[in-house]
Amino acid sequence: MSRLEILKTYKIYIGGQFPRTESGRYYPLKDKNGKLLANVCLSSRKDFRNAVVAARGAFGGWSGRAAFNRSQILYRIAEMLESRKAQFIAELQQQGSTAKAAEEEVNQSIDRLVYYAGWCDKYIQLYSTVNPVASSHFNFSVPEPTGVVAIIAPEDSALLGLVSVVAPCISGGNTCVVLASESKPLCSVSFAEVLNSSDVTGGVVNILTGTSKELHSHFSSHMDVNAIVYCRDNKDEIKKIQQNASLNVKRAFIYHKNWNSAEVENPYMILDLQEIKTTWHPIENIGAAKSSY
């Protein structure tokens, strides 16, 4: 007797849980031969709202962790991804990649996670300054995480693009809500499973599937979101996002990058989602003949 294959239900990822979309809506995902791959959740604005609540709740704990510990956790994500490589390669192929390109993309994704894991406890030293001032103050500036970041991930680079925007965001202590690629959403849901088994606290990364057309205005207008990252090229959406971002002066970044290139591996991606805090600390006698601190 032939065996009936068990198909996976692709659900969304909010606050460390895998709920179905509250709207109950789905869209069919087909491969290039027209065969149904999965029914994918068509997330609604309420799913986004719930995800922002989860991300805000997780922010204090995540940003308060020791930088070195965040580094360990990012490295752990890479380890988990490595161990499930075959699954991701298969999913990329289902969504139209060649075997070679799929393997290359998964390898690069793992390496990129390791790259940003390394930066967790180093970017602060790089971007901090001691500033010369003309009064009796020790004046210094340090970067701090922006807060909750809404991310509309790249459309074409299903896994690598997703990793490339999420990794710098969380390595800098932010939490995020990510909208996965609409045409290639499978890897993002599997990536959520990887996150869920890698010591990343629930709510630090929340992953939704659905359309940017429906969600971009909610992603950009929500008052409890501190920054938005947009990685697609719809001009109307870009304009709307920039207008909406002014509501609570959230930072808006529109990325047009080649996610396969090593150029996107740089600590400035972390700096984009940081705020600089400057402290004036009173001291005695600065500017006198001898050093005073």
Add this chain to the structure above:
Amino acid sequence: MNKYIELIDFSKTPTVDQVGVEERVARLNSRSIKKESKVYALKMALNMIDLTTLEGKDTEGKLKQLCYKAAHLHDAYPGLPSVAAVCVYPTMVKTAKEALKGTNIKVASVSTAFPAGQAPREVKILDTKYAVENGADEIDMVISRGEFLKGNYNFVFDEICAIKEVCGNARLKVIFETGELSTLDNVRRASDIAMYAGADFIKTSTGKISPAATPTVTVVMLEAIRDFYYATGKMVGMKPAGGISTAKAAIQNLVMVRETLGEAWLTNEWFRFGASSLANDLLMQIMKEATGVYQSKDYFSID
């Protein structure tokens, strides 16, 4: 209407069908209240809040700030109602009374050795007297749960009568601390005892113990109020307190009241929420409906 109410045998109060109550709660909670009705419900809930601060670390300064918040919930949105009352410890009543002068916001004071209620009756009476003399409009007393669980119902009944006598014109709310009563049958019995002993309001919890105002407990108490009304013609108020922090939960409560008791109870004279963080969530939802944009805590005053 008879002035004197015939007492019932409290050991024979009706038992509660737990599965049935849960079923009913689930059905009522599935109601969807949208658009204009939602805004109406949100404002109504706002007007029913007893804005509460009951902490050892309360100071006069903090209380004055809370009282200001009670009267000015969110000035960016004109025409909002104020909350119903501010709920404090007896020592803070005077400050609250002064801070709320010129508004129609009431001052409620907890008493009777809140929250545990572990004090002799004389102390509880003095505690209540102190609050009333300082100008409390409402008294929130706790029952002796230990005596109740021992089966000493007469003790509890007498205790409530004694406090009611001291209250004078102040309205008396009786807190059961349902989280300590173990069963819904006990909740029903405590409700009956309190209402027959003269409570103006029955209240679920102190807010210090979890679980507090669960929907099942609330429905059981509402049904007790309904039965008491049918038996005596006397209206008694309801105050769920503790654990209601979202606008959604507040609206679900309003639905339960409407469906169990009717519209007559949908005013702050007969229904209150004991809560501190609920107000901001209601305000955020009201602003969401007004602006179309999801709100952030950052833009609302901390109370």
